[in-house]
Amino acid sequence: MTKSQVTFLDLIRGLAAQLVLIGHVTSVSGHELKVTIQDLGVVLFFFLSGFLITTTAMKKDSFTEYFIDRFSRIFTAYAPCLCFILVVGLVLGLGGPTDPGTFFANLFMLQDYPLHVIGLKPFERLGTGQPLWSVAMEWWFYMGFGALFFMRKLPIWSLPFIAVGIYATSLQAVGGVLAFFWGVGAVAAVMLPRLPKVWWFSLAVFFSVLCLQRYRLATGQTPGLSQFYDLRLGLLMAAALFSGFKAVEGWTLPEWVHRASAGLASYSFTLYLTHLTVLEALHGLNGWVKVVSVFVVANLVAIAMYFAFERHHRTVREWIKSVTIAKAAKV
Structure with a gap:
């Protein structure tokens, strides 16, 4: 991808998170929009996810490398955000299940999946973390996709992840359209470099x-x-x-556009994870005061969480790689 194309994707990703935030806060503040822009933001996320994950997978040599990359990218932000949702919910009494079973079910990305087929009740989303449904869905898309992409050289340890991933992916492909949208993004990643100008x-x-x-x-x-x-x-x-x-492949953009787009996209994941907790925490406000306050505070919280945790995902990735390589060398 050219620099301008990276900026284009960063801008879309950053704006998608803001659309979800604005759509949710306006819907509960008496200023609900006629267009459900929060759903538009989710759909854009899934298009971009399919595109970017496929692009990443094509650069990896094995499922292990792919798994480490995805795990560090997601969980470096996801685990701290779960703790944020749990602590804020308990301190402010915001409601929603916060018991240890629900917390660990969400930590292992098991929320929302119908487990009645094995005699278990579905695990609920943690506390005020309503957006967690799509995070779990996307994580198992990663695993199901990885199983197909690296099927000729899958390690034994990957089989439990892949089994759940294929189940979740097939379930969502039947019960919803987001898996289809994710797949469209994946196809675009393969086809676009081959298309003429x-x-x-x-x-x-x-x-x-x-x-x-x-x-x-x-x-x-x-x-x-x-x-x-x-x-x-x-x-x-x-x-x-x-x-x-x-x-935009051959466009030349001002440097500030590149920086602004990258900055907006950098904390989009943490914003998506934490914005509803901020919204519930400020439930006492009303009208446009609520809209503006939630928008500002949610962005500030997400930026703080990004600098504290998410931006270190590459360091986490390299540490996991070093540990696994050292263990493999000993064996």
Whole structure:
């Protein structure tokens, strides 16, 4: 990817997290928007996740290397954010299950999956961590995808992760559309480098116009579901998104745009994980005071969590690699 393409993806990722935050805070403050932009943010996350994870996997030599990379990237932020949700919830009495069983179920990414097939009740999301459903879903997408991508050289220790991953992925592919959107992003990662230079910017505009038209048609056609989970709208959104990605390939952007986009994207994951806890913590506020206060505090909390934990994920990755290499050498 060129520098401008990286900036384009950073900008989309950062804005997606802000859309989720704004959509949620306005929906409970008396200023609910007509467009469920929080669902738009989630869909964008899944497109980008499929694209970026596939791009990453193509650079890895083994499932072990892929697993270490994904584990360090996710859990360096995820585990501290779980603790944040737990502690804030207990101190402020925010509600939601905070018992040890729920905490460890969420730590092991088991929340929301229907375990009745083996005689267990589904594990709930921890405390006020309602967005945790999608994090667990995405983690098991990673495992299921890794099983397929590295199927010829899978280590024995990976089999439990892969079994759950394939189960979760197949479940969501049947019960929802996010797995499909993730797969669209994965296909784009394989196809885009092979496509010729054409009028990509014009195509991006064309598909964006079609998205607006399809959004209007999808309104009211999917009772109980957001329009953004409409399959045809999703395909048009993906076409617009990745056409834009190709369009900016040769662009030269000011350095401040690169820095601002990278900064906005850097803490998007922690913002997604913690914003509803901040929203619940400030439940006593109302109106636009609540909207502005939650927006500012949620961003500040996420930035602090990023600097304290998430930005160290590469250090964690290298430490895990050094430990596993040392153990392998001893064997």
